[in-house]
Amino acid sequence: MMKQLLAALLIIFGTSSAFAHGPTPQRVEETVSIAGSPEAVWAIVGNFANLAAWHPLVENCTGTGGNKAGAERTIELKSGGRIVEGLDEYDDAGRTYTYRLAKENVEAFPVSSYSATLTVRPAEEGSEVVWKASFYRADTGNYPAEDRDDAAAIAAMSAFFRTGLDGLKQTMEARQ
Template sequence: MDNDIRPLLEESIEIAASPASVWALVSDVRRMPDWSPQVTSTRLRAGFETVELGAQFTNRNIHGELEWTTRAEVVRFTPEQELAFRVEDNWAIWSFALAASDTGTVLTQRRELPAGLSDISKELTDGFLGGQDAFTESQLAGMRETLEAIKAAAEG
């Protein structure tokens, strides 16, 4: 069992589109199934109509044969700059940060663990997702795939 949990995962991509165009894609978490190889469904929870600070939602995720649901809340929402959400089940904060560049936008996706990782998440990762190192590598690959898909949509 490997307990080497990386507190920060980060991937960036240069997109030949304005921050406003990229924001239009990433600011609606309901589009995550369009980009992420792990997310199959994202739905706002009852009582929430729009994606904004404080909005809560559920994600349906897959990894190989496994499927699970997570619950999350938008914790940072600054138009054309940053969207971040905290996953209640494992305490991870996922974010998209946008920065204008000479050729368009640099989009950065991060997974941060400021409060660590929940015990249940550690157990599930070690027991069913191949261990921390293997799952971390699959998350990084998924982040790259997600960013590539957003780039293709923004530039398409």
């Protein structure tokens, strides 16, 4: 009887971990059309540390290393949080760069890691800017709190990109 009980407990507890799972990568992509040449738009967004000039949620942005791989930028959000990002790839001719979260701050932004790419390309009436990312939620455990789960991470990343692209459009079109 004891052996059967022990076997049953091993089966129950041994298989319960099979039902638990960690986080899966999430993806977000936002796009905006801007009445302005790709060169003019790139002149604004192409400077990795210039985010505060066009993103309404950013209070200040400072950088080191310019636009070279390995450069870093520190973003101070108007909400009070601070995010540090590192530049991985920069292609001036292709008007694109890829960067990643360098220092996690889940209190400021509910993600534990991300890699993002911003690209400016020609469009019929000017430019199209595409901002996309792959990321993981803030709490990478099996049962995250609601404010640190996949839905919170997706909502935060989408809102940050959408607000930024809308701010870029407004900034660019006000100059014309």
